[in-house]
Amino acid sequence: MNSATWDESFDAEPRVPQAAVRLATPVLLLIIALVMPPETSVALGPLRLSPYRVLLLILFIPNISYILSGKAGPLNGIDLAIILHSIWCVIAFAAYGGGEQALESGGIYFVECFGAYAMGRRYIRSAKDYQAMSLAVALVVCGLLAVALPESVTHVHFLREAFRGAVGGPALPIIEPRLGLARAFGSFEHPILFGVFCSMAFANAWFAARAGLSRFHGWLLVGSIVLASFVSLSAGAWLMLGLQIALAVWDRVTRGLPGRWAVLGAAFIGVLVVVSMLSNRSPIKVFISYASFSAQSSYNRILIWDYGTAEVGRHPLLGIGLGEWIRAPWMSSSMDNFWLVVAVRYGMPALIFLAAAILLIVFRAASQRNRPEAWTNCRLGWISTIAATSVAACTVHLWNNTFCFFMFMIGCGAWLIDKPRHAAPEDDYDYDETPYDGDYHGAR
Template identity: 45%
Template structure:
């Protein structure tokens, strides 16, 4: 495939800069007053207005319902933050939230517009994850945070904080601010490697090597959240491989989840959420803390259902941390249930609409599986971890990067003979001669 103009390794330059910015610690950036501008924030801020103009111009497909859901959520979050902190503070914190949320979504929505774009993105993403192993494997073995501390030393940032080892290994940061960030970033590349690069073929040696590389990178984070992201993707990929010829396979999968949920609810003295958190975290202390966060967090949502509490404090025991390790609960608590519903509707609605599209070519089907399974893994893990900084914008970018599957025109069928011109006119038979 010929190299396209304005790309780096086949990926649009602005997307490449965005990914480069995500892989920088938060110490890399500038401060304007009380506003921290990290590298990826600068990219989104510069591109935000041009992307809005492009969206409403229709040059990358007409605006649709899911664009409205994304912009609607961002607008409701702004209203909540103004309601909580007043006009000036609300505009500052709400403005940067709009840039991150809507900007990251629009970046994926507008710059990933074809199967070729998506494959180039998958290749660049997976190669980045596997390439970082050259630094993170020594990091896990030597406890020297090569990338994070090396970048911090150049920019004057703080070194990586101390975190206890797990399984005899140092929990790797990579270039990120926390092992969870590095782990989820790595785990999110699993389906892209398997479905797009390996093309679901276990005999594809190079592709499967990349799949194993992604799994190893995730393992080095030694974090439960990334492990859940990886396991959920591997599970649904295995289900698709075994049940691939069955038209109702996804309905059966949801029915299986419903049966499992009902059995846990009936035969356990704990709720399904309590069981999930207990068995998908490394320590009982961490599990207990997440359960308490869920109980006090849902109570706060019940007290402030419409506009949430913004960035304000929430009711909890004095000995509890204010860290909320549940992304979905935090969105509802901070911005209210309507904003939460718009985000859930954006993600689930887009996945459902893309899943209903018929007649897709095989590369499009593999891209659809990779995209949907990646979002599924992150969505499940987000019930036990918070998606913040680079992880937050990555999630929104990934949602937007699959929108082309919803509205892009299908390619012409292979083997269909081309029409070389207008059809020849049909000649009428001469009238019968009466004489």
Template identity: 40%
Template sequence: MPMRSAADGTRALSRQPAVALRRGKLVRRDSAVPTTTIDHPAAAQTPSDTEIVGKGRKAMIVLFLVTLFLPYSFAAGPLRLTPVTMFLLAGALPFAALWAFSNKVPNRGIPDLLIAFYAVWASLALVVYQGLGASIEPIGTLFLQAMVAFAAGRVLIRGPVSAMFLARVLALGIIVLLPVVIAESVLRRPIFLELASFAGRTIQPVMMEPRMGLRRAQALFEHPILFGIFTASLLSFVVFALRHGANRVMRWLSGIAIVLCSILTLSTGALLSLNTQFGLWLWRRLFRDNPARWKLLGAILLALYVIIDLISVRSPFHVFVNYATFSSGSSYNRILIWEFGTAEVARHPLFGIGLGEWERPRYMSASMDNFWLVQAVRYGLPALLALAGALILLLVRMASAPIGSPVVRDMRSGLTFSLLATAVAIGSVHLWNNSFIWLLFLMGCSGFLAPSRASSTAS
């Protein structure tokens, strides 16, 4: 009878699901021998199956989400604070300290360093362009919205148990929001902001021409675009995280609510995000038995890009923008933004132009509807490469992490699809304030699924 090595025994243990569903709840397995959900020699520093989410951390997660939706602003010296930035300011030191030094935060590595580099370089770019005195407020805001928001995601969401709790709270919140969002769109009134105004001064409602006879739902965000990007980013994460056990009813209700809220913003970015996620779901389903399905998809997209470039009189970017926007006027404006924006980057590739005006024809608005382009224009190419690189590295590491538990695999798929679709969608819109904070927080949340040097095929 052949002898099994210790390594074989370790691999056998690693195949045991690290979490289990008991009475409809995700719980960690009790075992005399500890196992890991992500089991790899260079994987998570904190095994996800040992995560215990106390009442304090749950309260912090809920408080973060509540403050994210409060549409108020307050002056604090040179800073203009919102409830969520006040939350981040109060937690800046503990979040940063835990992120940097605590063994409870798993998988610290290059993505974390890239986020820190992004915040530092963007701050330096602001100082170079407009001097230290005028840069204090935007630098403070930038650090809170980028680095501290990312740190909050890393500290608060450390494993599948806390991620499941986040998904449940988001699901419940979006279900509660839906009736008012529908009323706001049909009645063409900013109902959320009208109700919130009884408790204090709120952000201003955005008055825009109706689309298809409906008001573009703004809810409690500064613009319908921002609300749409936020709600669409929830779809895959919430639906996949709540796929198992007693969560299924909430899963379907929240999925419908997310789709309807996103559609009612009537935003190109939100619809692009939804369609991207639906496409990824379909591909995952059709090729679920093919371990190389994502490499195959990447090869097909690359081939399509080359074919369009060869046979079309327009560039692939122009073709994409034309089909991804509501109108020819909107697509033409985005093409102009790309042309004049990239020209600005070519003139100021290192530090950008800070918060200054970018050169463009007089008939063009100052709005630059491309989040990635804005990063390069404002802070230079190093800042863009750092932020985009952090997101890409997180996605690659999540995709290649060996995961035994089907619950955690679904959670990984959901977070990957949500982040990838958002990354595509914000190529046609810009993010600021709460929506930017949410993106960095969501990136931080994915850190527990992204071990360094993982090297298995995506499941």
């Protein structure tokens, strides 16, 4: 796999990326909706309708019909795994709270999970599409940085407080500063969510979004993402960012080395084996203990792992739904481990289906050879993003808009397993195309 080459042939003046005119309007609307403050949500009975939920609800039937009809390519094992995961979660809700719970909580979960996946699956079908999406997300993060940086320095949460003053809403949670700085919320419910969203933009910006930008503007783009992730002051976001940077460095220093990614995978497995042999704790506990800001949070996360896995052992098939999990009396109900939350709430089958969808894309995309440079860069961006997020998700929970963005990103990688339909000059990047029936707006 090769990353883009950044040499003196890049223009000193900025150029409008060719990908910029390829972005589907629904994708742009979704990205904007995902970063709208929670104060923009409205209540409809027991349901909270945020802007991204409204958009996903509106496009749910059209997107599913488009995918099931085969217009986005033949149905595959990834589609099946995501559908089975979503259905299993609805069943788990029904087992916990009956038909009403399945309809309300299960229904909105299905929309957020499969609906967000379907957005990426339908509209991201080529390297141009992926580059355009990556650039749009990166630019949105740059916009958030303009608010988050002064917020971190002044300890005033400008955007959230402005919306709260205009439309009302509960007071922001009080979160202790770190390193003398306030933890930036941006437009999100919690600094963790803000940091995770910003960090997920890095690898795609590095490998895909910089195509067509001058060297200066490319570095400005990725530098802004790094700074935005930093001011969240979240260990999970920093871990995600660090992993993506490490993969980018590995790609650069090992370029031309045969089997370099297999070597990296073998080294990772080797580290796990060594840790298992030398430590009296499991590798996951060792990882959790070091992926925290303090000894207290490390201890708490290990307790979450112990009590959470015990809960999975008691309810392995359908989980406990929204029920309370057994834990020490002084522990919060918050569970800072996305994968553990999935297993505890919905059972091991739900976790297996979701993990299978990701692994199917990773292994099938990684096995493809002799693809254009733009395609390999998109593959690198997607795998780096999903791998870093999946690892960091062992220490943070992905909920609401970050969960939808994660599922959307999974859908954005589905095109990577498609076989080339026709040869095309590499500079044109037009391959693996599927007719869109007029879904795109703007010049092509």
